[in-house]
Amino acid sequence: MILARLALRNLLRQRRRTALTLMVVVAGFLALSLAGGFMAQTFQGLSDAAIRGGLGHLQVLPPGAMAGDEAQSLEQSLPDGEALAQRLRQDPAVAEVLPRTQFMGLLSSGAKSVAFLGTAVDPVLEPRHMACTEALKNAGKTPAGAGSRWLSADPAVREVILGVGLARTLGATVGSSLTLMSTTRDGALNAVDVEVAGLQDLGLRELNDRFLTVSLATASQLLDAGPARSRLSVVLKRPQDTAREQARIQALLPGTSVKPWFELASFYRQVKLLYFAIFGFMGLVLFLVVLLATANTLLMSVMERVREFGVLRAMGLQPGQLLALLQWEGAFLGLMGSALGLAATLLLRTGLNALHIEMPAPPGTSHGYELDIHFVPVVYAIVALGLQATIQVSALFPGLKAARLRIVEALRHV
Amino acid sequence: MKVPTVPSAATRLAPGYTGGMLQLDRITRAYELGGERAGVFGVSLEVPKGCLAVLAGPSGSGKTTLLQLAGLLDAPDEGEVRLAGQAVSALSEKDRCDLRLRRLGFVFQAFNLVPVLSALENVMLPLQLRGVPEAEARPRAEAALARVGLSDRAHHRPSQLSGGQQQRAAIARALAPDPLLVLADEPTASLDHAHGGPLMDLMAELAAERGVTFLVASHDPSVIARAHVVFRLMDGKLIGEERP
Numbered sequence: 112m113i114l115a116r117l118a119l120r121n122l123l124r125q126r127r128r129t130a131l132t133l134m135v136v137v138a139g140f141l142a143l144s145l146a147g148g149f150m151a152q153t154f155q156g157l158s159d160a161a162i163r164g165g166l167g168h169l170q171v172l173p174p175g176a177m178a179g180d181e182a183q184s185l186e187q188s189l190p191d192g193e194a195l196a197q198r199l200r201q202d203p204a205v206a207e208v209l210p211r212t213q214f215m216g217l218l219s220s221g222a223k224s225v226a227f228l229g230t231a232v233d234p235v236l237e238p239r240h241m242a243c244t245e246a247l248k249n250a251g252k253t254p255a256g257a258g259s260r261w262l263s264a265d266p267a268v269r270e271v272i273l274g275v276g277l278a279r280t281l282g283a284t285v286g287s288s289l290t291l292m293s294t295t296r297d298g299a300l301n302a303v304d305v306e307v308a309g310l311q312d313l314g315l316r317e318l319n320d321r322f323l324t325v326s327l328a329t330a331s332q333l334l335d336a337g338p339a340r341s342r343l344s345v346v347l348k349r350p351q352d353t354a355r356e357q358a359r360i361q362a363l364l365p366g367t368s369v370k371p372w373f374e375l376a377s378f379y380r381q382v383k384l385l386y387f388a389i390f391g392f393m394g395l396v397l398f399l400v401v402l403l404a405t406a407n408t409l410l411m412s413v414m415e416r417v418r419e420f421g422v423l424r425a426m427g428l429q430p431g432q433l434l435a436l437l438q439w440e441g442a443f444l445g446l447m448g449s450a451l452g453l454a455a456t457l458l459l460r461t462g463l464n465a466l467h468i469e470m471p472a473p474p475g476t477s478h479g480y481e482l483d484i485h486f487v488p489v490v491y492a493i494v495a496l497g498l499q500a501t502i503q504v505s506a507l508f509p510g511l512k513a514a515r516l517r518i519v520e521a522l523r524h525v
Numbered sequence: 526m527k528v529p530t531v532p533s534a535a536t537r538l539a540p541g542y543t544g545g546m547l548q549l550d551r552i553t554r555a556y557e558l559g560g561e562r563a564g565v566f567g568v569s570l571e572v573p574k575g576c577l578a579v580l581a582g583p584s585g586s587g588k589t590t591l592l593q594l595a596g597l598l599d600a601p602d603e604g605e606v607r608l609a610g611q612a613v614s615a616l617s618e619k620d621r622c623d624l625r626l627r628r629l630g631f632v633f634q635a636f637n638l639v640p641v642l643s644a645l646e647n648v649m650l651p652l653q654l655r656g657v658p659e660a661e662a663r664p665r666a667e668a669a670l671a672r673v674g675l676s677d678r679a680h681h682r683p684s685q686l687s688g689g690q691q692q693r694a695a696i697a698r699a700l701a702p703d704p705l706l707v708l709a710d711e712p713t714a715s716l717d718h719a720h721g722g723p724l725m726d727l728m729a730e731l732a733a734e735r736g737v738t739f740l741v742a743s744h745d746p747s748v749i750a751r752a753h754v755v756f757r758l759m760d761g762k763l764i765g766e767e768r769p
Binding site: 113117120121124418419424426428429430522 | 593596598599618619622623624625626627629631633635637639640641642650651653654655
């Protein structure tokens with residue numbers, strides 16, 4: 112422990128220089144930890160949006176449903192989707208099963224027709240588990256969307272909810288009458304008159320321009336779908352068990368393809384990769400800065416103590432012990448820097464979150480969000496370990512330089 | 526990295542050895558200095574156990590070089606260094622380190638106390654490097670400081686001590702681990718006469734009292750006057766040996 116004590120005293124010898132080096136370590140910790148908290152918020156938001164946007168935790172699909180345009184038709188479907196949903200609802204791990212039918216067609220106002228992508232959902236179950244009413248609220252703020260409401264639970268009522276872009280193209284508002292046209296499972300052309308119950312803002316312009324939602328009863332009439340469903344969205348009681356339940360349920364339903372939400376949410380995966388690339392590069396630069404700053408400090412410290420090292424070596428200190436002394440100095444720099452960095456991160460995080468800063472809309476989305484930097488202990492631990500490793504590496508060169516000093520020359524050093 | 530508490534084979538000196546504490550046998554160590562050949566050439570001498578021996582001579586006579594060879598800080602080009610009868614010139618760097626730690630003490634002209642440690646901690650340092658627990662090292666260091674009259678300055682940093690006090694602390698540091706041989710390079714050169722004389726008296730007392738051998742490099746007449754044996758050097762060669 113004498114080396115550790117000596118190392119700590121040495122750091123306190125040049126307090127100003129140690130303080131400056133610590134500031135670099137603290138700044139590195141702060142930047143990486145805040146970025147980590149921001150990333151956690153983004154990933155959380157995107158995963159919530161994906162799961163509550165209709166995917167659920169698991170999707171039960173017909174085999175090969177992810178290939179080609181058939182994904183948007185009943186050509187590939189779960190032929191007895193309703194019975195399958197009923198069976199899954201009995202599973203103790205499953206909170207709810209939401210059957211969905213996806214289809215394509217034309218939506219006409221009489222004067223104008225626009226191609227659409229449609230999703231049919233259960234009008235009773237859907238608002239309980241998905242964020243569909245939030246999309247209605249977002250659109251309800253626009254003049255065309257005033258009075259927006261969710262689909263009627265009455266299976267005899269024919270209603271539609273339009274994406275705000277789709278409604279704009281058709282000049283439709285809440286209460287407008289439109290005609291849905293599509294092909295049945297047998298390939299025959301069919302049409303259903305519907306009334307616009309509401310508009311929805313899904314956050315992505317491309318979806319708002321093409322997307323509409325109807326009840327399963329309306330879709331069943333339009334597509335002559337019977338009990339067939341395109342897919343089932345499964346909501347689990349324990350979301351953290353998604354990967355395990357996916358394997359188990361897949362084994363239960365061999366004629367289907369069971370996918371977890373994170374395999375299907377391509378936007379989530381792309382953003383995650385992009386963030387990892389951006390913040391990974393930023394982290395690399397910061398680690399390099401810390402490496403150079405601490406190496407410089409420790410090297411200067413070695414150059415100032417050449418004669419002292421000569422004396423220690425004369426007294427019998429082994430070269431390896433001098434290396435260890437410099438490693439201890441690096442260790443204390445890292446520990447102090449990370450401790451101060453953590454305190455600064457928690458303070459700044461609290462301050463920034465209290466300001467309720469509105470962030471601009473991310474690329475491809477239509478509205479912003481409030482900054483909420485998450486508290487992520489695992490990120491703080493990774494940053495602290497990364498910085499510590501960087502500093503230990505930076506202490507190697509000065510340590511080796513000290514260990515290689517010739518004693519008689521070191522004792523003559525002025 | 527912990528220093529082993531059991532001495533290695535190289536540091537186990539011959540038991541019951543009664544000859545000279547240090548023997549230099551035809552030692553040569555040459556180097557270039559300002560374009561000229563300097564160093565020591567074919568020096569042989571023997572320092573008796575428990576005496577205060579002085580290497581005397583003018584600047585450049587080879588006193589410090591010889592002291593560094595005797596202290597295992599450097600290796601001779603030719604010849605053999607024997608410590609308590611054991612040949613040590615061919616030892617590995619690790620064993621030389623170990624031997625310095627366990628058997629030798631050093632006192633330098635510029636005191637060279639570790640500035641971030643108090644006088645007491647400086648004296649404890651070689652003990653702790655040897656693996657002596659703090660509970661044992663502290664009283665031994667306190668006793669060493671008391672012996673050199675520095676008990677009241679034990680918790681002062683070197684910068685808070687006078688030159689004479691620093692050199693006394695350095696002697697306590699050298700003596701605390703009970704070395705066989707203490708090597709001192711111009712120990713009075715940074716002190717005035719009022720402090721230099723008493724310091725050498727202290728060394729002579731300690732040599733007599735503890736049986737520790739002191740080898741001092743100096744051209745200070747007050748140091749030479751207190752020596753039990755004086756080796757006169759000139760241009761890297763031994764030109765005389767006196768036993769006042």
